[in-house]
Each structure stands twice: as structure tokens, then as C-alpha cells.
Amino acid sequence: MRSFEDYIIEYPNVVSKELCDEIIDRFEADEKVKPGKSGAGLTNSKISDDLLITGDPKWDDIDDVLYKAFNPYFTNYMDLLIKDAHYSEPMMFHDRGYQIQRTTPGGHYHWHDDASSEVVPLRSFIHKETDYEVAFVNNRIFTYILYLNDRSDQLDNGKTQFYNCGVSKNIISEPGKLLLFPSSQFWTHRGEELTSGVKYLLTGWCCRYGTYRVCNAGGNDFTEIAEHISMMEKTI
Numbered sequence: 268m269r270s271f272e273d274y275i276i277e278y279p280n281v282v283s284k285e286l287c288d289e290i291i292d293r294f295e296a297d298e299k300v301k302p303g304k305s306g307a308g309l310t311n312s313k314i315s316d317d318l319l320i321t322g323d324p325k326w327d328d329i330d331d332v333l334y335k336a337f338n339p340y341f342t343n344y345m346d347l348l349i350k351d352a353h354y355s356e357p358m359m360f361h362d363r364g365y366q367i368q369r370t371t372p373g374g375h376y377h378w379h380d381d382a383s384s385e386v387v388p389l390r391s392f393i394h395k396e397t398d399y400e401v402a403f404v405n406n407r408i409f410t411y412i413l414y415l416n417d418r419s420d421q422l423d424n425g426k427t428q429f430y431n432c433g434v435s436k437n438i439i440s441e442p443g444k445l446l447l448f449p450s451s452q453f454w455t456h457r458g459e460e461l462t463s464g465v466k467y468l469l470t471g472w473c474c475r476y477g478t479y480r481v482c483n484a485g486g487n488d489f490t491e492i493a494e495h496i497s498m499m500e501k502t503i
Contacts, residue, residue: 269351272436274449275429281445282336287415291467294318294367312377321364333365341473344447357475370466376458381410381450405474407450414440415467425461440466
């Protein structure tokens with residue numbers, strides 16, 4: 268039987284150190300870097316400098332390389348959650364893009380979990396069989412973190428830390444390492460405060476589409492919803 272730390276999986280050398288260095292250099296030169304904030308909009312619980320690169324044309328080349336590098340790991344991890352953790356198989360799942368984060372001494376991200384749902388910017392529509400208006404939400408399934416620099420010589424600070432029912436797990440930043448874990452209340456974690464050096468990472472979430480204002484949706488409903496999502500994504 269698996270325990271919570273068995274779903275916190277590290278994959279070394281998913282991308283090269285050279286790519287990590289390039290991402291850091293381009294981050295440092297980007298004028299759009301801004302103070303970080305938590306998902307709830309709080310700036311005191313998350314002290315970092317952040318940059319969302321997905322959707323920015325000058326980062327399209329990096330975005331494409333990362334998508335191709337991550338995709339097989341995301342697919343295998345989703346299969347693990349379905350097989351071993353009895354997650355329901357998503358109609359479709361997708362990543363939500365990539366945000367780079369820089370943390371310097373005094374920076375941190377306090378204890379939190381990544382469970383969240385958010386409305387998707389796709390136009391709602393009226394389901395023809397039920398006459399219900401259908402809108403879409405993104406429900407997070409799992410979180411990904413790509414570490415960009417080496418902090419293996421600074422083990423007393425700046426780690427990614429997990430805690431659940433007396434069990435803890437620490438993750439050390441190493442360039443090119445990909446970390447995956449469920450975006451669930453049971454996987455509480457934090458970015459430990461830095462007291463020395465700097466830490467760079469890239470993060471985001473894989474999500475599944477959900478709907479609201481649809482009662483007892485059946486198979487045909489979801490087929491129509493999937494077709495509508497596919498059509499609408501081509502227009503945004």
C-alpha cells in the first residue's frame with residue numbers, strides 16, 4: 268500500500284542544465300518579472316519574484332521545448348494516479364502553462380496546498396438536451412515543479428518541504444529535476460525560507476475540465492462538452 272510520500276516523485280535530468288541556465292538568464296533580463304503572490308492573492312505568505320512565460324511570444328520556444336519534455340512524465344503520472352490512487356480518468360487533461368519563480372534570502376512560500384478550481388475563459392453554451400447553461404472550470408489534478416539551479420550545497424535552507432500526519436519529505440533543488448505531486452489538501456507543502464543563495468524554479472499544474480450548472484450529466488453530455496471545448500480552444 269502506498270503512502271502519501273510515494274506520490275511525491277522526483278525525475279532527475281528531465282531537461283539539460285544548459286536549458287536551465289538559459290531560462291534563468293532570460294528570466295533575469297525580462298522586464299515583466301514582478302513580486303509573487305499566492306493563489307489567494309496574498310503577498311505576505313509568498314515572497315518571491317515571478318514571471319508567467321506561457322502566452323508571451325518571446326518565450327514560445329522555451330514553452331514548446333518544456334511541453335515536449337514534460338508530456339511523457341505527465342501522462343505516466345496521470346496513469347499512476349488512476350491505477351494506484353483510484354483517480355477517475357479525466358475526459359481530457361492539460362497543463363496550465365509555466366511560471367518561473369526566483370527566491371532570494373528572506374523569501375519563502377508558507378505552508379499551503381494546491382487544491383483549486385477556476386473558471387475557464389471559454390464561452391458558456393446551452394446544452395441542447397437539458398437546456399442548462401454550461402460553463403467550464405479547471406480542476407487541478409497535480410502540480411509540477413522544474414528546478415533550475417543547484418542548491419545541493421545549501422541543505423539547511425530553501426528546500427521544498429511536505430508534511431502529512433507526522434510524515435515529512437524534503438526536496439532539494441537540482442537543475443533539470445522535475446517534481447510531481449497531487450494538487451490536494453493532503454499534500455501540504457512549503458518553500459522553506461532562504462537564508463543564503465538564490466533558488467530558481469518553474470511551476471504550474473495539470474488540470475481536468477469540469478462543468479457547473481449541469482445536473483447528472485451523462486455520456487452524451489460529456490461528448491458534446493468535449494466537442495465544444497475543442498472547438499472553442501481553437502478560437503482563443
